[in-house]
Amino acid sequence: MTDPTTAPDARRPVTDGSRPADVTAELQRLGGLALLLCGNVADAEDAAAEAVARVLGGKGLDGIDQVGPYLRRTLVNLVARRARRRGYERRTLVRTRPVDSRRLLEDEVSDRSDLRRALDSLPIGQRAVVVLRYFDDLSEREIAEVLRVPVGTVKSRNARALDAMRRSLTRGDENA
Amino acid sequence: MPERETSSFEGDLTIRMRREAAGVSPERIATLARLAIDRRRRIRALRTSAVAACLVLVTGGLLATAAVRAGSPRRPHRPAATTTVPTTTTQLRAPVSRMPGLVQIMGVAFPTSNHGVVLLQQCWPCQAKTGSYTNWVAVTSDGGASWQVKQTNLPISGSNQVSFANSSDGWAAGWYTHDGGLTWHQAQVPGGALIGSVSTADGTVWAESDSCRGQPPAASCNSLIFTGSASGSSLTPVADQPFGSTYAPGTIVAESGSTAYVDAYGPKGTELLVTVDGGRSWRTVTSPCPAGDYAPRSLAVAPNALWQFCQRGITITTPTGTAVKGVPGGKAILARSGNGGRQWTSAAIGTALVGNLEPWSFTTSWLWTDRLERTTDGGSSWTTVWSASSVPSPGKGQTVTPEDFSSESASAAEIPVVISSKKGSYVVVERTADAGASWQPTTISLPDT
Numbered sequence: 001m002t003d004p005t006t007a008p009d010a011r012r013p014v015t016d017g018s019r020p021a022d023v024t025a026e027l028q029r030l031g032g033l034a035l036l037l038c039g040n041v042a043d044a045e046d047a048a049a050e051a052v053a054r055v056l057g058g059k060g061l062d063g064i065d066q067v068g069p070y071l072r073r074t075l076v077n078l079v080a081r082r083a084r085r086r087g088y089e090r091r092t093l094v095r096t097r098p099v100d101s102r103r104l105l106e107d108e109v110s111d112r113s114d115l116r117r118a119l120d121s122l123p124i125g126q127r128a129v130v131v132l133r134y135f136d137d138l139s140e141r142e143i144a145e146v147l148r149v150p151v152g153t154v155k156s157r158n159a160r161a162l163d164a165m166r167r168s169l170t171r172g173d174e175n176a
Numbered sequence: 177m178p179e180r181e182t183s184s185f186e187g188d189l190t191i192r193m194r195r196e197a198a199g200v201s202p203e204r205i206a207t208l209a210r211l212a213i214d215r216r217r218r219i220r221a222l223r224t225s226a227v228a229a230c231l232v233l234v235t236g237g238l239l240a241t242a243a244v245r246a247g248s249p250r251r252p253h254r255p256a257a258t259t260t261v262p263t264t265t266t267q268l269r270a271p272v273s274r275m276p277g278l279v280q281i282m283g284v285a286f287p288t289s290n291h292g293v294v295l296l297q298q299c300w301p302c303q304a305k306t307g308s309y310t311n312w313v314a315v316t317s318d319g320g321a322s323w324q325v326k327q328t329n330l331p332i333s334g335s336n337q338v339s340f341a342n343s344s345d346g347w348a349a350g351w352y353t354h355d356g357g358l359t360w361h362q363a364q365v366p367g368g369a370l371i372g373s374v375s376t377a378d379g380t381v382w383a384e385s386d387s388c389r390g391q392p393p394a395a396s397c398n399s400l401i402f403t404g405s406a407s408g409s410s411l412t413p414v415a416d417q418p419f420g421s422t423y424a425p426g427t428i429v430a431e432s433g434s435t436a437y438v439d440a441y442g443p444k445g446t447e448l449l450v451t452v453d454g455g456r457s458w459r460t461v462t463s464p465c466p467a468g469d470y471a472p473r474s475l476a477v478a479p480n481a482l483w484q485f486c487q488r489g490i491t492i493t494t495p496t497g498t499a500v501k502g503v504p505g506g507k508a509i510l511a512r513s514g515n516g517g518r519q520w521t522s523a524a525i526g527t528a529l530v531g532n533l534e535p536w537s538f539t540t541s542w543l544w545t546d547r548l549e550r551t552t553d554g555g556s557s558w559t560t561v562w563s564a565s566s567v568p569s570p571g572k573g574q575t576v577t578p579e580d581f582s583s584e585s586a587s588a589a590e591i592p593v594v595i596s597s598k599k600g601s602y603v604v605v606e607r608t609a610d611a612g613a614s615w616q617p618t619t620i621s622l623p624d625t
Binding site: 023024027028030031032033034035036041044045046048049050052053054056113115116130131134135137162165166 | 186189193198200201202205206207209212213546
């Protein structure tokens, strides 16, 4: 990750480049969403870029602010697919190389913040709901439209996710 | 009370998530997205070619079989297919050569109508995770009729701000040129400070440096303002340095050799500072942005006029922490001052029109978003004078990517666009001298290396 205090333009508004303000703001927002869903910057940037490429194709980035819900749905689907693939790879890795890979996974996990660890422990469906709700500021109805699930499902996933995160973060604070 | 605990936890969750999510770079996502789009386009073209080849083979086989069955030893004579040449309206001169890889415009300046400079960055070979970057400069001295393109050692980045005092002397970050942009040299700066934005006026260059150590909220900055002669090779700190260790400068804009404005970000939020005596003293100017959700951007200066946007949803990182100013979307505010920031006139406008301003008076300004807009009534109404669709059709399968613009007066402006296809990329500079009523394209061929 870029050091925010040493990057040349770190203290300026992120929209201060030549890119249109809305596009930059939307990319920043989408990138943040991806980071919270994926758990690390490299995967987040890749996933966000892939979602943009799939949704906008040859139209370029100009229409990005008009395809928000579709872009978010594509991003969540991409992350879910990658999570399933990674889960399979990890299971295979742990089976074939039990000692090294476990150490590797522990090292990776220990670098993460409490929040990312709490988010990572959630199933992707619950994680998507809680991130769209509290980071992206979407209403339950909007989340239901993005994820194509009933509003009741959004409510129940949100409640379960909050419960799990509260337990996880409280435990983290106590340990700290 | 369970209800209160829940809402407090949820509020805390929002704050923690926004802080956590500030680590991604929208510029990098945009670059990766372009690469992905390009990759998908190449795959699609390959697939189409493969299908077409299969169809030709199958059709040929069927025709041959039919001919054999009919007992004819020769293929039947068919009239040659009539090719309808589409009527082309293109005014673009075909490039002599094209550059491979991803090409991006990183800066443009036209100090006079004849002399222009375009900064380019080439990523080749270019993978998603790693890429090899080469920087190029294209210079014209005859109004775009011919261009000289060469590699440059100028370290081009997204934050480069190119500012020319005349057709010879130009500055970009801590680098200068005295030959119109062909060669660049690193300026002598006391302490080797890293220069951020620069601005020239009346033969004087103004610059600000970013020198911070540590991580927010405990970062310590030693940010300085410098001046120098635009035709010189060094920068000198101004007598009165307005920033302490907890403030960092944003963008500096020069109005004259003695007057300059600079944004500052610190514990009290954002501030606007001005000097009218060449940096011997600074005073704080009232910000036009309402406290709370709005943050300033695109500070720009014209003769006797100061223009600035106030926008929501901007992430600002100061030495003492990171804050998101409001939620993206909603209305932005355009503010103007005709008396150095003592009073501001504001107009609420849609976010679609927030971008980079280049004003030329209190009423007339250019505005770059993803297209070029122009106002002559202080921003109450804007007219789109150029968009990517204005470029004469460059050909099938080619994409047009505008990145930036420059204006040399209230009626003359230039927009460089990258035109790319699987054959490579070249640049077209669109120019107007009549406030956008008509545009003339000139082509810059890029080396095929």
